[in-house]
Amino acid sequence: MLVDSEGVWDSVREELAKECGGRWHENAMHDMLGMSSLEWSRYMHDVIGVPMEPEAISDLVVERVMERYREHLPLLPGAVEAVRAAAERWPLGLATSSNRPVIDLVLELSGLSSAFRATVSSEEVGRGKPAPDVYLEAAQQLDADPTRCGAIEDSTNGIKSAKAAGMFVAVVPRPDLPPAPDALEMADLRLDSLEQLRGRISDIR
Secondary structure, three states, X not given: OOEOOHHHHHHHHHHHHHHOOOOOOOOHHHHHOOOOHHHHHHHHHHOOOOOOOHHHHHHHHHHHHHHHHHHOXXXXXXHHXXXXXXXXXXXXXXXXXXXXXXXXXXHHHHOOHHHEEXXXXXXXXXXXXXXXXXXXXXXXXXXXXXXXXXXXXXXXXXXXXXXXXXOEEEEOXXXXXXXXXXXXXXXXXXXXXXXXXXXXXHHOO
16 A cells, blocks of 8 residues: 555566566456465466466566666555554554565655554465465564554455454555455445545544
């Protein structure tokens, strides 16, 4: 919910697949949403047919994503302001599918490193989203009861992950990549934008 990341990741992975003669398909982006790096790099190898070891695929994709972020970090409108407003009220954790080097770079470039007391990549836990592992680990690092935590999400697997962890979930749907209807029904609060989220901070426990 900090950066408009899916388009960048999708573009880089598609570019790599085509360079290597892989079998990119229109559902590839959807299939990999929420996967940990271990999971999507294996998918790129097994399903897309990229003729590299999964670890090498992950390293190359991460390198290219970071290059693009250094050129231009696609922060979502209102993201920085919403994070800073929330950090004034609660200890914050970041639970994301991005790789650790990407997390650290985004927080550095956005100036938000100090806003989060805990940051967890799904590559650091057993399973990626929609499993609850990454959210449960973030809550543990914050020494917080997951059922007393709130999550801000925009994706189907993210919503399912946070709800499986027992958290209150506020959803800011992306118009270009809206969550599935069944996932939206799980949300405790639906908002139209991160700007609106900033004004509803008190509604999130």
